[in-house]
Amino acid sequence: MEINSLISYDVAPVSPDKTMKQVQELFFELTNTHLPVVREGHLVGNISEEDIAGFDLEKKVSDYLYALDVFFVNEVTNWLEVLEEFARNNANIMPVLDREGRYVGYYELTDVMGLFRETPFFNEPGGILIVEKGNTDYTFSEISQIVESDNGKLLGAFISRNEGDLVQITLKVGNTGLNSIIQSFRRYGYNIITGNEDDTYMENLKERSNYLRKFLNI
Numbered sequence: 001m002e003i004n005s006l007i008s009y010d011v012a013p014v015s016p017d018k019t020m021k022q023v024q025e026l027f028f029e030l031t032n033t034h035l036p037v038v039r040e041g042h043l044v045g046n047i048s049e050e051d052i053a054g055f056d057l058e059k060k061v062s063d064y065l066y067a068l069d070v071f072f073v074n075e076v077t078n079w080l081e082v083l084e085e086f087a088r089n090n091a092n093i094m095p096v097l098d099r100e101g102r103y104v105g106y107y108e109l110t111d112v113m114g115l116f117r118e119t120p121f122f123n124e125p126g127g128i129l130i131v132e133k134g135n136t137d138y139t140f141s142e143i144s145q146i147v148e149s150d151n152g153k154l155l156g157a158f159i160s161r162n163e164g165d166l167v168q169i170t171l172k173v174g175n176t177g178l179n180s181i182i183q184s185f186r187r188y189g190y191n192i193i194t195g196n197e198d199d200t201y202m203e204n205l206k207e208r209s210n211y212l213r214k215f216l217n218i
Contacts, residue, residue, distance in 0.1 A: 003079045003115060007096050007105040013038035014047060016062035020055045023047060036095040036106060037061055037068055043095050043103045045070045072097050075104065082112055124155050126174035130193040131185050135167050138190070143169065146184050152176045168193055 013036040014023055026035060027049045034046040045068025055064055072095040073082050086094055092109040147154045153174040161168035173181060178195045
């Protein structure tokens with residue numbers, strides 16, 4: 001999956017010489033949670049819109065370098081790790097650095113989410129199965145083997161819940177009905193949370209994804 005094509009350059013990074021008033025005016029024009037601060041081609045950090053309220057608007061960004069949030073990804077970071085960084089930093093913009101650590105642009109959350117929705121997990125026909133087992137009692141290789149032993153095709157899997165000693169894994173399965181696969185998971189000691197062959201779960205995921213994208217664009 002090619003993610004580098006999503007690198008954006010539309011919004012220029014902030015110079016440390018700008019006043020906080022100028023930065024505030026930029027936030028008024030944009031929907032960004034943060035703006036990257038770049039000096040001589042290198043990322044210094046990210047200034048948060050929430051923090052602006054506590055700053056002296058007459059001072060420069062350079063006076064508040066200590067308060068910047070430092071997060072970024074590299075050009076070689078895969079799309080799943082990019083999504084993880086968005087979530088970890090509660091941001092909708094993610095600076096991208098090259099191999100030499102120089103700032104090259106940024107990703108927008110809505111673009112990366114759109115990339116996720118183009119994966120076979122969303123687009124190929126199949127059923128959704130959510131299974132549960134102890135944190136140390138499962139492996140993805142075992143899950144794949146269970147699905148494939150019943151002539152199923154594992155289109156995707158992710159941990160959808162991790163609470164206490166139990167973990168829930170959401171699977172998208174193609175090529176076959178879920179009944180025999182569900183029985184196989186039970187034989188291997190998995191609890192079946194839900195199995196849905198009409199893709200209602202996928203439609204709900206798509207609706208929530210669309211809602212989130214609309215919300216982020218407000």
